[in-house]
Amino acid sequence: MKHNHPRAVHTTDIHKVERMWLLLGGRIESVRRTGETRYRHDRLDRPLRVNSRRNDVPAKLLTVLNRVTKLQAANDSLYQSNPDKPTP
Structure with missing residues (x-):
């Protein structure tokens, strides 16, 4: 079976996902009194609400x-193909 992304994350452990999120440079914010959490990252247009x-x-x-x-x-x-060349 061919996979599009062979190293995709498939887990049910929320702590593992949160740790990976932080290691990738994301931020996790707890929203008071709503039971929601916002996952923010610079590469996302808007935060993910969970x-x-x-x-x-x-x-x-x-x-x-x-x-x-x-x-x-x-x-x-x-x-990148040429690591000596600076990226824009």
């Missing part, structure tokens, strides 16, 4: 995490 009362990881959070991971890898100098 119900923090859930015990599992919502699919939209995994989707956005994988998208941010892919964007980070695309902008990494390791993956």
Whole structure:
């Protein structure tokens, strides 16, 4: 079976996802009195709002995490054709 993104994150552990989010440069904000959490990242147009009362990881959070991971890898100098050439 061929996968589009062979290193995509598939987990039900919210703590692992939050740690990965922070390592990728994102911010996590707790919204008071609503039971929601906002996941912010510079590469996103708007923050992702998730119900923090859930015990599992919502699919939209995994989707956005994988998208941010892919964007980070695309902008990494390791993956560029000429690392000596500065990026704009």
